[in-house]
Amino acid sequence: DTEVTQTPKHLVMGMTNKKSLKCEQHMGHRAMYWYKQKAKKPPELMFVYSYEKLSINESVPSRFSPECPNSSLLNLHLHALQPEDSALYLCASSSRGLAGDKNIQYFGAGTRLSVL
Amino acid sequence: DQQVKQNSPSLSVQEGRISILNCDYTNSMFDYFLWYKKYPAEGPTFLISISSIKDKNEDGRFTVFLNKSAKHLSLHIVPSQPGDSAVYFCAASVIGWQGGKLIFGQGTELSVKP
Numbered sequence: 001d002t003e004v005t006q007t008p009k010h011l012v013m014g015m016t017n018k019k020s021l022k023c024e025q026h027m028g029h030r031a032m033y034w035y036k037q038k039a040k041k042p043p044e045l046m047f048v049y050s051y052e053k054l055s056i057n058e059s060v061p062s063r064f065s066p067e068c069p070n071s072s073l074l075n076l077h078l079h080a081l082q083p084e085d086s087a088l089y090l091c092a093s094s095s096r097g098l099a100g101d102k103n104i105q106y107f108g109a110g111t112r113l114s115v116l
Numbered sequence: 117d118q119q120v121k122q123n124s125p126s127l128s129v130q131e132g133r134i135s136i137l138n139c140d141y142t143n144s145m146f147d148y149f150l151w152y153k154k155y156p157a158e159g160p161t162f163l164i165s166i167s168s169i170k171d172k173n174e175d176g177r178f179t180v181f182l183n184k185s186a187k188h189l190s191l192h193i194v195p196s197q198p199g200d201s202a203v204y205f206c207a208a209s210v211i212g213w214q215g216g217k218l219i220f221g222q223g224t225e226l227s228v229k230p
Contacts, residue, residue, distance in 0.1 A: 004159070006159075018206050031215075031216060032121045033216075040222075040223075041218050041222065042205055042221060042222055042223060043160065043205075044219030044220075045217055045218070048215040048216070048217070050214075050215065055214065056214075056215040056217065087188065090159050090160070092159075093195075094216055096216070097214065097215050097216045098211075098212050098213065098216050098218045099148050099209035099210060099211050099212065099213045099217070099218070100135075100148060100167075100211045100212065100216075101148075101165060101167065102151070103216050103220060104162050104165065105162070105216065106162060107152075107159030107160045107161070108159050109157065109159045110158075110159050112157075
């Protein structure tokens with residue numbers, strides 16, 4: 001089972017709203033990732049959590065706030081977003097936060113976010 | 117600065133023929149490469165990977181070739197099937213890179229026609 005579950009599938013929010021994206025995996029993976037993907041573009045890494053600690057922050061604006069409550073869950077809290085933040089937000093997990101054959105990243109289906 | 121490039125935005129192939137998707141990279145530190153397939157409204161699905169100690173890796177209908185001197189890799193799909201129609205991303209990383217960061221190419225949209 002290589003399933004990563006993301007909720008909600010779609011989200012529409014205003015620029016003053018606060019919302020959260022959720023990601024869950026039960027593969028025993030210890031690394032989890034948030035990516036942002038705009039239309040016709042590749043996924044861009046935002047954050048990496050390794051063993052529930054923030055390992056990488058790719059200079060993401062503070063209006064995006066990640067949280068890793070435990071090894072199976074990853075949240076992305078959204079506040080005061082801009083219309084240009086509208087995108088597909090993808091969560092991924094891997095065995096450990098290192099590249100290599102034993103650390104393939106498996107992706108969820110994503111949350112399609114629209115900021116009005 | 118685009119470190120991983122897929123210069124063909126789209127490719128159309130007849131069912132049963134070979135599909136060849138290409139990817140070039142510029143960073144000589146990259147030593148681990150992956151291909152992902154993405155259908156609309158789904159997340160990327162891992163297909164196949166290769167490390168720089170090999171020049172070929174095969175899994176069923178999918179074969180990835182790596183030419184380190186040319187900094188080029190390709191994905192061959194034989195025979196192509198209509199269900200293979202999707203966007204294909206190549207990605208590169210460095211084995212042991214903290215965080216396991218992947219650098220993705222722009223993607224190639226493959227269309228396999230019956």
